[in-house]
Amino acid sequence: MYNEVFWLIIVFLSVEFLVSQVLAWLNRKAALSKIPEEVSGLYDEREYMRQQNYFKANDKFAFYTDSFNFLLIVGLLSFGVFGWVCRMLSDYIESETVVTMLFFGILFIANEIISLPFSIYSVFVIEEKFGFNKTTPATFVSDKLKGLLLGVVIGGGLLFLITSLYSWLQSSFWLAAFVVVAVFSVLLNMFYSTWIVPLFNKQEPLPKGELRSAIEQFCEKAGFKLDNIYVIDGSKRSSKANAYFSGLGRKKRIVLYDTLIDELSTDEIVVVLAHEIGHYKHKHTRQMLLSSLLNMFVLFYLYSLLSASPLPSEALGGERALFPLSLVAFSMLYTPVGMLTGVLLNYVSRKNEYQADSFAVSYGYGLPLIDALKKISANALCNLTPAKEFVFVYYSHPTLVQRIDNIKRQIK
Numbered sequence: 001m002y003n004e005v006f007w008l009i010i011v012f013l014s015v016e017f018l019v020s021q022v023l024a025w026l027n028r029k030a031a032l033s034k035i036p037e038e039v040s041g042l043y044d045e046r047e048y049m050r051q052q053n054y055f056k057a058n059d060k061f062a063f064y065t066d067s068f069n070f071l072l073i074v075g076l077l078s079f080g081v082f083g084w085v086c087r088m089l090s091d092y093i094e095s096e097t098v099v100t101m102l103f104f105g106i107l108f109i110a111n112e113i114i115s116l117p118f119s120i121y122s123v124f125v126i127e128e129k130f131g132f133n134k135t136t137p138a139t140f141v142s143d144k145l146k147g148l149l150l151g152v153v154i155g156g157g158l159l160f161l162i163t164s165l166y167s168w169l170q171s172s173f174w175l176a177a178f179v180v181v182a183v184f185s186v187l188l189n190m191f192y193s194t195w196i197v198p199l200f201n202k203q204e205p206l207p208k209g210e211l212r213s214a215i216e217q218f219c220e221k222a223g224f225k226l227d228n229i230y231v232i233d234g235s236k237r238s239s240k241a242n243a244y245f246s247g248l249g250r251k252k253r254i255v256l257y258d259t260l261i262d263e264l265s266t267d268e269i270v271v272v273l274a275h276e277i278g279h280y281k282h283k284h285t286r287q288m289l290l291s292s293l294l295n296m297f298v299l300f301y302l303y304s305l306l307s308a309s310p311l312p313s314e315a316l317g318g319e320r321a322l323f324p325l326s327l328v329a330f331s332m333l334y335t336p337v338g339m340l341t342g343v344l345l346n347y348v349s350r351k352n353e354y355q356a357d358s359f360a361v362s363y364g365y366g367l368p369l370i371d372a373l374k375k376i377s378a379n380a381l382c383n384l385t386p387a388k389e390f391v392f393v394y395y396s397h398p399t400l401v402q403r404i405d406n407i408k409r410q411i412k
């Protein structure tokens with residue numbers, strides 16, 4: 001069991017854990033630095049104290065969650081628990097497809113149970129304490145149940161297809177499996193707003209009034225159809241404001257949170273909308289989808305290289321090459337590549353945010369965009385001085401100061 005693949009996995013997971021801890025430490029130090037001039041008036045003294053406490057609470061929570069998960073996985077690996085579960089199932093069940101389905105079912109349920117206290121703490125203790133939480137226990141439970149059901153239906157369905165392809169085509173299954181997953185993610189991307197979101201939220205067209213007319217005017221200028229704009233009841237779960245663009249082709253839509261509409265002035269909402277239309281004009285959804293498909297292609301190809309070897313399965317405590325064990329081993333061996341692609345995707349995403357901001361600025365919305373960004377950041381108690389290394393690795397959006405600098409450069 002303790003073969004070279006086992007030790008490679010342990011090294012990869014440890015390096016990832018250490019890197020995340022060093023980044024968190026740098027970020028902790030940076031949180032104490034002087035507030036940059038661009039955002040000096042954002043918090044008054046009392047709010048700044050609150051922001052610092054919110055940062056500390058989340059930082060501590062992340063430390064305990066990450067450490068717990070790291071120790072848990074190393075423990076499971078050291079005692080060969082994955083192999084043991086697989087053996088138990090194989091003793092009673094002959095079909096390898098059924099064993100694989102049950103194995104991942106057990107993993108999925110165990111993960112749900114173990115992560116439950118953490119997500120309860122995050123929502124009902126941290127977010128609650130700082131006044132962000134609007135989730136009732138009933139909503140929380142129904143969210144979890146719906147999530148579980150979706151996981152079983154969507155995840156289970158995909159897993160069944162992939163496992164069947166594997167038992168049919170063996171090691172050359174990877175290309176067919178990639179095609180299945182690719183088609184599936186394109187469908188999910190297109191129908192996310194019409195199939196998945198309604199399970200959790202209400203989406204409504206913009207109500208008539210001052211805001212709708214203002215938005216109508218802008219949409220005409222920018223060439224975007226008003227029918228594709230919806231308001232969602234984000235206030236059901238959190239007071240934090242948000243907006244996003246999703247979908248492809250005719251299924252595209254911009255979704256504004258009701259919290260955003262409550263928080264911002266009409267001008268500022270139009271500006272946020274302009275930013276989202278910027279994402280659409282620059283085809284960012286398509287670009288991100290293509291990058292994730294490319295990423296998946298590499299992933300499946302790399303897996304095919306080791307799927308026939310018994311070493312990954314043995315590293316997890318299996319007696320021979322077993323499909324579910326080699327999948328789990330591969331997901332851990334993939335850690336360094338995953339970290340790099342994560343950094344790369346965040347880099348591209350930050351570039352896209354600058355582009356979307358610039359699109360809004362090109363319509364003369366530079367100053368209201370700065371105001372809107374400041375307001376949203378302040379209300380979410382956002383960290384004004386994250387460490388640049390932390391931003392580089394984890395941030396999908398540029399920092400507030402970076403975005404303000406980028407906008408100011410263009411309006412001068």
Ligand SMILES: [Zn+2]
Nearest residue numbers: 275279353356
């Ligand atoms: Zn954006």
